[in-house]
Amino acid sequence: PTKYEMIIVSTDGPVGIIRLNRPDALNALCRQLTTEVLQALKAFDTDRQIGAIVITGSDRAFAAGADIKEMYQKKLSDILNEDVLNWASEISSIRKPIIAAVNGYAFGGGCELAMMCDIIYAGEKAVFGQPEINLGVIPGAGGTQRLVKAVGKSKAMEICLTGNVNLRAQEAYAAGLVSGVYPVDKVFSHAVSVAKKISQQSQPAIAMIKSAINECKSPLHILTIEHY
Numbered sequence: 354p355t356k357y358e359m360i361i362v363s364t365d366g367p368v369g370i371i372r373l374n375r376p377d378a379l380n381a382l383c384r385q386l387t388t389e390v391l392q393a394l395k396a397f398d399t400d401r402q403i404g405a406i407v408i409t410g411s412d413r414a415f416a417a418g419a420d421i422k423e424m425y426q427k428k429l430s431d432i433l434n435e436d437v438l439n440w441a442s443e444i445s446s447i448r449k450p451i452i453a454a455v456n457g458y459a460f461g462g463g464c465e466l467a468m469m470c471d472i473i474y475a476g477e478k479a480v481f482g483q484p485e486i487n488l489g490v491i492p493g494a495g496g497t498q499r500l501v502k503a504v505g506k507s508k509a510m511e512i513c514l515t516g517n518v519n520l521r522a523q524e525a526y527a528a529g530l531v532s533g534v535y536p537v538d539k540v541f542s543h544a545v546s547v548a549k550k551i552s553q554q555s556q557p558a559i560a561m562i563k564s565a566i567n568e569c570k571s572p573l574h575i576l577t578i579e580h581y
């Protein structure tokens with residue numbers, strides 16, 4: 354079996370579980386962590402026993418963003434050469450549904466990782482934010498696109514442009530970013546029970562639904578084509 358150092362991988366029946374486990378850095382998404390997550394996702398995706406996947410973190414943090422210390426060591430040329438956000442686009446190629454069970458901080462790349470998942474459930478103390486602008490960078494792993502789809506333009510602009518407007522769990526629910534809010538100690542088990550239910554359905558149909566929903570363009574795009 355594959356040895357992971359920054360994630361804990363397990364299964365519960367047909368559900369593949371990935372727990373981010375880098376507590377000293379609030380699960381900051383360093384290269385090793387994102388590589389391990391992608392490797393585990395790909396292994397579950399090709400495992401015929403697995404129907405859906407749950408990603409979670411700790412009670413304190415889902416993930417506090419890209420690893421700032423690692424980011425600061427890189428020059429622009431390193432970033433371009435290494436394709437540092439490649440992991441983010443590769444997660445989109447996973448065909449099985451992924452549910453995020455979020456407790457604590459989901460900031461920057463952590464919020465983006467949650468949004469790469471297909472359903473997000475939040476614990477009561479979860480908080481979502483895109484503080485990248487405070488570091489002089491943009492929400493780079495899809496935050497500027499996925500957040501708009503989830504919460505609409507004005508709120509997405511406010512969150513990304515100010516860098517200090519965060520959504521607490523109930524606000525994230527009201528805004529449509531998350532599908533439900535649960536007690537801190539229940540959110541993970543709820544995510545697993547939903548993943549089990551999904552796993553009982555027709556797997557080709559589930560994969561097609563995931564793909565079709567992710568292809569859905571914004572209403573503005575459809576209007577543009579049909580009315581102009």
Ligand code: CAA
Pocket residue numbers: 377378379381382417418419420421422458460461462463465484485488490491492493494496
């Ligand atoms: N990268 C690296 N280390 C991080 C980190 C990050 N994003 N976030 C937290 N840590 C580390 C801290 O440095 C600290 O380590 P040390 O004890 O060794 O100093 C440890 O985790 C605990 O953090 P704090 O002491 O800061 O904990 P706190 O409870 O006081 O604050 C927090 C929590 C508000 C989340 C704060 O840690 C914070 O603001 N973190 C940075 C959040 C951020 O800016 N994220 C965006 C990153 S850029 C990005 O994500 C780009 C992209 O789009 C892909």
